[in-house]
Amino acid sequence: MSPSLQIGPYTVIALADGAGPFFSPRSEAFPDAGTEQWAAADRFDPGALDADGRWWLQFRAFAIRGDQGVTLVDAGIGPADSPAASWAPVPGALPASLAAAGIEPFEVDTVVLTHLHTDHVGWAVVGGEQPRPFFPNAEYLLQQAELDAIEEVNPQLRSTVIDPLRKTAQLRLLDGDTTLRGGERVFTTPGHTPGHQSVLVASGRDLVAVTGDLLVHPIQLLHPELAYAHEMDPGQARASREQVLRGRVGSTLHLATPHLTEPFITC
Numbered sequence: 001m002s003p004s005l006q007i008g009p010y011t012v013i014a015l016a017d018g019a020g021p022f023f024s025p026r027s028e029a030f031p032d033a034g035t036e037q038w039a040a041a042d043r044f045d046p047g048a049l050d051a052d053g054r055w056w057l058q059f060r061a062f063a064i065r066g067d068q069g070v071t072l073v074d075a076g077i078g079p080a081d082s083p084a085a086s087w088a089p090v091p092g093a094l095p096a097s098l099a100a101a102g103i104e105p106f107e108v109d110t111v112v113l114t115h116l117h118t119d120h121v122g123w124a125v126v127g128g129e130q131p132r133p134f135f136p137n138a139e140y141l142l143q144q145a146e147l148d149a150i151e152e153v154n155p156q157l158r159s160t161v162i163d164p165l166r167k168t169a170q171l172r173l174l175d176g177d178t179t180l181r182g183g184e185r186v187f188t189t190p191g192h193t194p195g196h197q198s199v200l201v202a203s204g205r206d207l208v209a210v211t212g213d214l215l216v217h218p219i220q221l222l223h224p225e226l227a228y229a230h231e232m233d234p235g236q237a238r239a240s241r242e243q244v245l246r247g248r249v250g251s252t253l254h255l256a257t258p259h260l261t262e263p264f265i266t267c
């Protein structure tokens with residue numbers, strides 16, 4: 001059974017795609033983190049540290065099933081020949097995780113791509129030389145600001161992801177915060193990349209934020225001010241992180257993150 005969270009009419013389902021060590025020492029990934037901060041992070045999330053002292057991270061996507069259909073947030077690391085293959089533990093297991101959750105790829109009507117990093121778009125388009133969108137009936141949502149910055153973010157993804165989605169008319173570019181048909185709210189959380197976006201679902205007092213890379217390690221949950229070395233604009237990333245983590249007065253915020261050990265964390 002895939003871990004899930006029920007919030008009013010929405011079921012948010014965590015979909016495992018893989019797990020593996022980060023490609024550089026964690027002290028380089030978070031150069032400002034101190035010994036006490038690392039110790040607190042390791043107590044909070046022991047699974048984020050492997051026996052060799054490496055940062056061990058999960059790679060997952062989330063499905064949001066509501067009355068109106070299925071929205072997928074992010075598309076994981078992808079198959080063996082995906083653009084993430086140079087560093088991530090491909091092949092990913094997302095197709096099996098979708099099947100275990102009872103979701104067929106054709107049922108997914110919306111795919112929100114939080115940003116253009118290879119471990120978030122892996123299953124968006126598959127097929128190598130003959131690329132095709134893995135979700136044949138889905139509209140893929142990306143911020144215009146992210147596409148505008150593709151040369152700085154990852155130019156390779158223009159031919160492997162963007163062009164194939166354009167060819168089948170499945171790419172929809174967003175200009176800022178957008179409410180989807182099913183009531184999910186896509187909101188901009190720039191900094192990690194210029195057009196980074198997250199997804200919020202709300203019911204009663206409960207909020208679920210599917211965060212993408214707004215935070216990538218538990219140390220940033222305990223210390224949101226800590227910069228991650230792969231943030232394009234660390235100041236903006238920090239502001240986005242602090243704004244989301246502050247939540248709203250009187251509500252309970254649940255985070256759904258791709259990379260932390262537990263798929264759901266209630267703040």
Ligand SMILES: [Zn+2]
Pocket residue numbers: 115117192213
């Ligand atoms: Zn990223």
